[in-house]
Amino acid sequence: MAPPVPDKPVPDNLVSQTWEKPFFRPDNIPDAADVVIIGGGIVGVSTAYFLAKAGIKVVLCEKGHIAGEQSGRNWGWVRKQCRDARELPMMIDSMNIWTSLEKDLGEDVGFRRTGCIYAAKSEKELANYEDWLKTARHFGLDTRLLNAAELKTHIHGASENWPGALHTPSDGRAEPHLAAPAIARAAIRAGATILTTCAVRGMEQSAGRVSGVITEYGTIKAQQVLCAGGAWTSLFCRFHGIRLPQLKVKGTVARTEKLEKIFDGELYGGGLGLRRRHDGGYTVASESYMNHSITPSTFRYALKFLPAFIEEFKHLHLTIGSDFFDELSIPVRWPMDTPSPFERTRVLNPDPDEDNLNVMQKAFARLFPAYPDVKFAESWAGMIETTPDAVPVICESEKIPGFYIATGFSGHGFGIGPGAGKAIAGMISGQVGGIDLSPFQLKRYFDGSKIILNQRI
Numbered sequence: 001m002a003p004p005v006p007d008k009p010v011p012d013n014l015v016s017q018t019w020e021k022p023f024f025r026p027d028n029i030p031d032a033a034d035v036v037i038i039g040g041g042i043v044g045v046s047t048a049y050f051l052a053k054a055g056i057k058v059v060l061c062e063k064g065h066i067a068g069e070q071s072g073r074n075w076g077w078v079r080k081q082c083r084d085a086r087e088l089p090m091m092i093d094s095m096n097i098w099t100s101l102e103k104d105l106g107e108d109v110g111f112r113r114t115g116c117i118y119a120a121k122s123e124k125e126l127a128n129y130e131d132w133l134k135t136a137r138h139f140g141l142d143t144r145l146l147n148a149a150e151l152k153t154h155i156h157g158a159s160e161n162w163p164g165a166l167h168t169p170s171d172g173r174a175e176p177h178l179a180a181p182a183i184a185r186a187a188i189r190a191g192a193t194i195l196t197t198c199a200v201r202g203m204e205q206s207a208g209r210v211s212g213v214i215t216e217y218g219t220i221k222a223q224q225v226l227c228a229g230g231a232w233t234s235l236f237c238r239f240h241g242i243r244l245p246q247l248k249v250k251g252t253v254a255r256t257e258k259l260e261k262i263f264d265g266e267l268y269g270g271g272l273g274l275r276r277r278h279d280g281g282y283t284v285a286s287e288s289y290m291n292h293s294i295t296p297s298t299f300r301y302a303l304k305f306l307p308a309f310i311e312e313f314k315h316l317h318l319t320i321g322s323d324f325f326d327e328l329s330i331p332v333r334w335p336m337d338t339p340s341p342f343e344r345t346r347v348l349n350p351d352p353d354e355d356n357l358n359v360m361q362k363a364f365a366r367l368f369p370a371y372p373d374v375k376f377a378e379s380w381a382g383m384i385e386t387t388p389d390a391v392p393v394i395c396e397s398e399k400i401p402g403f404y405i406a407t408g409f410s411g412h413g414f415g416i417g418p419g420a421g422k423a424i425a426g427m428i429s430g431q432v433g434g435i436d437l438s439p440f441q442l443k444r445y446f447d448g449s450k451i452i453l454n455q456r457i
């Protein structure tokens, strides 16, 4: 079976056109807003969307392009399966939002509930997945175990003899390069102002609280500011004397051209993470290849990250190179009237790892022998930002009242993004959102609390 010819040519820069485009500075910026959001990833735009719908005057500042960093580069998995129990209430809410999102946005962002499958390499791994069923049941999820025969009915032509799998049929997928830009457009229609090519250099404070942001084009007064700056949040917080342990890992991703349907939804197995795309291809990545380039932050936060390093050691590829010196060259303080580190890197655009791409290509051919010469139509990489317990920080700063932080989604913030945006909008506007945000306080890293990874029920 040879791959069929695509119905129509897929643009060879389909995904990267999210960030490979010119920067246009805004014509003007507002003097004031109720809330300023820093960062135009899925978390920032979703928060802007819900705040604007609540009638709150919100301005979002993005230094580069909407979804130019993690939110446009991820695998596109929208899953509840195997999530940390602390995130599940927000994720369940997020799933409900995704379900009606396209109708609300008036745009197709590729969201489909096509299920998530984690294929087990061994009986031991299957038993570990089985243990997660307790958590699934606690939250009323439809997760179940598939036996080997059932799994074959979902995945066609795989060479592996997996003993079984964990499956959540109600999990979904969406297209990252479409979703956040569509949410941003809906936020604008609801009344939000979205400024791109507009870095925030720092914040102003008066009377012991935040009073505005200083952008590269001037000041916007606001009594409430949210930093949803992804991989840049720790640096931004550090400038303001707030310690936020956060490190970066690089993930390499590729997409195939349109192929015959091997399976729908997402699959973790055979050394790969795979997702059926809206265009009929597959998004491909290594199951657990993580590249951490050692930087001064690695040493700064090493103790906090020790449990994560131990847990992920076998998947972690540690390197040291120019990133170390690049980070070392970033000043701790910078003046507000000259370009800040945020303007110097408008879009964090790491190179995909060629060795990893080769490994992925071979693994795909091995797993699906019908595609011995699968070609990647496009490849890219993204910097995943992570916290010590791989669970986000969502809270108001104890040091600067009126300053809120939402970051550290640790490689799984796309699916939860709309739900997080709704919960954050509730936190900022003081409207009760029904989601308990207490597990996401920054202070948990400093008050002696144990750092817990993969919390289950």
Ligand SMILES: Cc1cc2nc3c(=O)[nH]c(=O)nc-3n(C[C@H](O)[C@H](O)[C@H](O)COP(=O)(O)OP(=O)(O)OC[C@H]3O[C@@H](n4cnc5c(N)ncnc54)[C@H](O)[C@@H]3O)c2cc1C
Pocket (backbone or CB within 6 Å): 038, 039, 040, 041, 042, 043, 044, 061, 062, 063, 064, 065, 066, 067, 068, 069, 070, 071, 072, 073, 074, 075, 076, 077, 078, 079, 198, 199, 200, 201, 228, 229, 230, 231, 232, 233, 236, 251, 252, 253, 342, 346, 347, 381, 382, 383, 384, 406, 407, 408, 409, 410, 411, 412, 413, 414, 415, 416, 417
């Ligand atoms: C390779 C990869 C695979 C992933 N796979 C999945 C997946 O399948 N499912 C899933 O749920 N999640 C996945 N994730 C994680 C997910 O993409 C992120 O958790 C999520 O996109 C984070 O969204 P965000 O809005 O917090 O951050 P980002 O999308 O990183 O956005 C932050 C934005 O803030 C801007 N910014 C920062 N500082 C400033 C400043 N001072 N002024 C103005 N703008 C600023 C940046 O330019 C950036 O655009 C993956 C991530 C990667 C990289």
